[in-house]
Amino acid sequence: MEFLRWDCHDVAKWIESLGFPHYKACFTENFITGRKLIYVNCIYMPRLGVKDFKDIQVISACVRELLGITETLWSRSIADPQRDAMSLFLERKSQTGEQADSLTYQQFLDDMEQ
Incomplete structure (x- = not known):
């Protein structure tokens, strides 16, 4: 669970590696660390500045995969x-x-x- 040690710049690099370099600032400016990724979901991302619905879905799925969480809270x-x-x-x-x-x-x- 190396991601728990990530700082906001590590998270930004990970977001970039997913193909979303334009959202790096959203994560660094909001100080999203590896520990805070547990809270990054479809509800929270628009507050970070991620507004595109398809991008939100992809990033949320990648966060759940990284964390090893298969269930979604809304279901x-x-x-x-x-x-x-x-x-x-x-x-x-x-x-x-x-x-x-x-x-x-x-x-x-x-x-x-x-």
Whole structure:
């Protein structure tokens, strides 16, 4: 999960590698780091300056793929079972601070079992 260590310039390089160099500034000016990518979805991207719907769809799909998330938040029902552990872990890692920095996936899974 190297992407969790990315700064906003690393994210901008990744966006460029996807074929969207014109959106690099949207991500750097909004300080989108690897940890903040968990929040970058179809709802949030227009606020960043990404307005083209097809671009939003492609970037959102690439973000989900990078994060290893297969489900989309808007397709969930309250009757669905709890979200997968990886999604929940990434939400915790998206935060800053010593506790989030030191948290490993195995520690997170162990904490969930308790």
